Amino acid sequence: MTVPGKTIETIASELSRGETNARAVAARSVAAAEKLNDTLNAFLQIDRAGAIARAEELDKEAGVAQAGAGTTKATLHGIPVAIKDNICVRGLQATCGSRILAGYQPPYDATVIERLKAAGAVIIGKTNCDEFAMGSSNENSAYGPVRNPWDTERVPGGSSGGSAAAVASRIVPAALGSETGGSVRQPAALCGIVGVKPTYGRVSRYGLVAFGSSLDQVSVFGLTVRDAAIVLHTIAGRDELDATTADVPVPDYAAELTGDVKGARIGVPRELFGEGLDAQVRARVESVIEAYREMGAEVVDVELPHAKYSIAVYYILATAEASSNLARFDGVRYGHRTEDPQDLKQMYRRTRDEGFGAEVKRRIMLGTYVLSSGYYDAYYLKAQQVRTLLQQDFLKAFEACDAILTPTTPTPAFRLGEKTDDPLAMYLNDIYTCMANLAGVPGISVPCGLSESGLPVGVQLMGRHWGESTIFRLAHAYEQAHPLTARPRVMAE
Amino acid sequence: MPITESDIEKIAALAHLEITDEELHTLAPQIASIVAYVEQLKELDTSSVEPAIGGLTPEGASTAATREDRARPSLGQQLALDQAPEPSHGHFRVPKVIASSEEKENF
Numbered sequence: 001m002t003v004p005g006k007t008i009e010t011i012a013s014e015l016s017r018g019e020t021n022a023r024a025v026a027a028r029s030v031a032a033a034e035k036l037n038d039t040l041n042a043f044l045q046i047d048r049a050g051a052i053a054r055a056e057e058l059d060k061e062a063g064v065a066q067a068g069a070g071t072t073k074a075t076l077h078g079i080p081v082a083i084k085d086n087i088c089v090r091g092l093q094a095t096c097g098s099r100i101l102a103g104y105q106p107p108y109d110a111t112v113i114e115r116l117k118a119a120g121a122v123i124i125g126k127t128n129c130d131e132f133a134m135g136s137s138n139e140n141s142a143y144g145p146v147r148n149p150w151d152t153e154r155v156p157g158g159s160s161g162g163s164a165a166a167v168a169s170r171i172v173p174a175a176l177g178s179e180t181g182g183s184v185r186q187p188a189a190l191c192g193i194v195g196v197k198p199t200y201g202r203v204s205r206y207g208l209v210a211f212g213s214s215l216d217q218v219s220v221f222g223l224t225v226r227d228a229a230i231v232l233h234t235i236a237g238r239d240e241l242d243a244t245t246a247d248v249p250v251p252d253y254a255a256e257l258t259g260d261v262k263g264a265r266i267g268v269p270r271e272l273f274g275e276g277l278d279a280q281v282r283a284r285v286e287s288v289i290e291a292y293r294e295m296g297a298e299v300v301d302v303e304l305p306h307a308k309y310s311i312a313v314y315y316i317l318a319t320a321e322a323s324s325n326l327a328r329f330d331g332v333r334y335g336h337r338t339e340d341p342q343d344l345k346q347m348y349r350r351t352r353d354e355g356f357g358a359e360v361k362r363r364i365m366l367g368t369y370v371l372s373s374g375y376y377d378a379y380y381l382k383a384q385q386v387r388t389l390l391q392q393d394f395l396k397a398f399e400a401c402d403a404i405l406t407p408t409t410p411t412p413a414f415r416l417g418e419k420t421d422d423p424l425a426m427y428l429n430d431i432y433t434c435m436a437n438l439a440g441v442p443g444i445s446v447p448c449g450l451s452e453s454g455l456p457v458g459v460q461l462m463g464r465h466w467g468e469s470t471i472f473r474l475a476h477a478y479e480q481a482h483p484l485t486a487r488p489r490v491m492a493e
Numbered sequence: 494m495p496i497t498e499s500d501i502e503k504i505a506a507l508a509h510l511e512i513t514d515e516e517l518h519t520l521a522p523q524i525a526s527i528v529a530y531v532e533q534l535k536e537l538d539t540s541s542v543e544p545a546i547g548g549l550t551p552e553g554a555s556t557a558a559t560r561e562d563r564a565r566p567s568l569g570q571q572l573a574l575d576q577a578p579e580p581s582h583g584h585f586r587v588p589k590v591i592a593s594s595e596e597k598e599n600f
Contacts, residue, residue, distance in 0.1 A: 107572040214545075240560045312531040323508060330509070332585050337578035344590045345509070353511035361510055365501065366524055368508040370531075382534050384544035389537070391545060423523055424530055 003483045005170040005491070008079050008227045015062075015078050022062070022078030026055035026122045029080035032171045032492035033124055039490055040147050042156075042165040044085050045093050046125040051080070054122050075234055077120035082166040082175040085126040086133055087218065088207035089113050092123070096209050097131040097141040097159075100355025101335045110207020111242065112176060112218050112235040119234045124172060127162030131357045132326065133183055133211045135159045136429040139420055140359040147416075148191060149488035150455055154413040157187030157429075160221070164191040167221045170492045174231045175221045180212045181314050182408075182433025184219035185445040189408035189458025192447045192484055194222045194475070197433075198232060199465050200440035201246040204239030210325040212318035215437040225446065225476040229253035232468065248466050256469050257476040261295045264474060266461075267302035267401030276428065278411040284449045284457040285407045291478060292405075302397040302404060306390040310435040311427055313390065316370050316383035317438075322360075323367030329355065362423060387438050394439045398464050403471050406432045408445040408458035432460055442468045446475040447484035456484065496525040 006014075014020045030048045037043050058078050083089055086096040088106035090113075095101045109117070116123070130140040138146040138161030146161040148154040149169040156165045160177025164187035167175050177184040179197040188195025197219040208218055218235065222228030236250045268289060273282060293299055331337035331351030338354055341347035356364070370379035397404055410431060419426045436443035442465075445458040459478075463471040498521045505512045512520065567573075574580040579587075 334576035341588045348509040349511040364508050365504050368504050385539035385542040387545040388542050
């Protein structure tokens with residue numbers, strides 16, 4: 001029993017055995033993206049010409065290498081990947097799902113893109129997302145919502161919903177997204193795939209359009225844990241161009257997937273399994289805890305007493321930082337500019353009014369409010385203090401365990417339109433995920449079965465700072481024992 | 494403290510956002526309810542708690558690494574202006590910035 005569809009490993013071994021070539025792999029992936037986009041709206045731009053040209057180049061290089069002295073191919077040689085539209089890829093658009101950046105083409109590659117390209121990956125396109133990564137359902141994209149491949153009347157989650165749908169529908173085996181409060185793990189759970197948010201400082205954000213700078217991390221979707229591990233290994237590590245990246249060695253995560261969890265201590269914060277948690281999600285997550293016990297792991301109770309404040313802390317910090325980061329969209333240097341402004345101030349205001357959608361405006365307003373004169377101590381400072389308490393909770397919990405296990409989301413995928421009128425209800429989707437962003441620790445979501453109505457459920461494992469290896473190993477062991485063998489309704493051939 | 498529509502208008506001006514009356518009527522109660530929700534932090538005594546340093550992980554003081562200060566190639570004028578809505582003579586063209594004395598009130 002394995003996860004259906006072609007993983008990075010499968011494609012790599014087909015390529016190395018000469019059963020296919022990079023061009024054929026890219027052509028299949030691009031054709032699937034084109035065909036399924038009417039249904040899923042996962043891609044905002046599909047780069048047929050660029051992907052095919054790059055794949056042909058790789059085939060040529062491989063041919064030369066083969067004729068030579070058996071040079072080994074790069075890790076991601078010929079592997080098709082999709083990139084969230086808030087990450088800069090030279091020559092392709094980067095709209096961030098916003099009207100204000102319609103048609104914008106960044107003049108450089110993000111560091112993560114340089115690293116993917118150097119490893120031989122083939123970028124097939126840019127994926128849809130909530131505007132400036134603000135949302136949990138993908139309904140905040142100016143270019144229409146993405147549909148969930150398991151049920152097209154339902155949301156794929158957000159904000160990286162397009163990348164999640166592209167992997168879940170088997171268009172690509174891996175994709176990049178970004179996280180500020182759960183924007184990769186949450187859609188991964190709702191779409192039945194793997195999503196990993198690395199430690200803050202693990203991956204460069206140079207070329208990622210900023211949202212909440214003390215929280216943002218480029219994050220990875222994979223069809224399997226191994227796929228996510230391979231891609232994270234490729235993009236991680238110190239980058240001069242992002243001062244927050246740490247000079248910490250990057251392990252070969254995939255090589256450490258031993259399948260062994262004996263003796264590992266898994267902490268379960270029971271107080272988070274109460275109010276608001278869907279009974280079916282709860283049942284699936286309990287079954288994961290049981291599975292770990294059977295595999296020889298030790299399950300211990302841990303407490304995160306300040307976790308219940310994480311949404312409140314998050315919506316102060318993230319909106320405050322967003323209000324500052326999004327000040328740059330003013331119609332001067334790039335993007336949309338309003339027609340015939342009378343003066344500079346009117347140009348700013350009209351440009352931003354025409355360019356930003358409702359949720360982005362709401363968050364800029366909220367962030368401006370909490371930072372405005374007289375309120376800084378009551379909101380921003382207070383939130384940073386509670387963040388310290390939450391970080392201390394995690395450090396204390398990790399004295400008793402190696403990983404913390406929770407549901408990834410309180411419910412399976414909800415219907416389009418179900419939560420759009422109530423911003424607060426939408427924010428609560430991130431209740432299990434945003435604490436990892438606040439604490440700076442890594443987190444991974446792995447599929448753990450389906451609900452009775454056939455929707456995927458995800459379980460989350462959070463690790464110590466720089467401890468991605470541990471959560472990858474645990475997640476992989478579970479996945480090997482209980483792979484999600486069901487297929488989404490919308491799937492590439 | 495209740496958030497009024499006039500508060501919302503002030504915030505919008507600070508944020509350089511133009512908002513319609515309709516948006517005003519929707520945003521005021523929405524922002525008020527989100528602010529009411531985050532007020533729950535007040536139940537915690539944080540008087541002796543250090544604020545988290547934006548972005549740094551508890552053990553990550555080393556992440557704030559600096560790099561050598563040296564000249565390096567940059568985008569260059571042509572590329573930097575490539576995406577500008579209104580480039581002009583190697584610059585970004587903008588509407589009138591300096592107001593006459595009677596207009597100054599509005600700036």
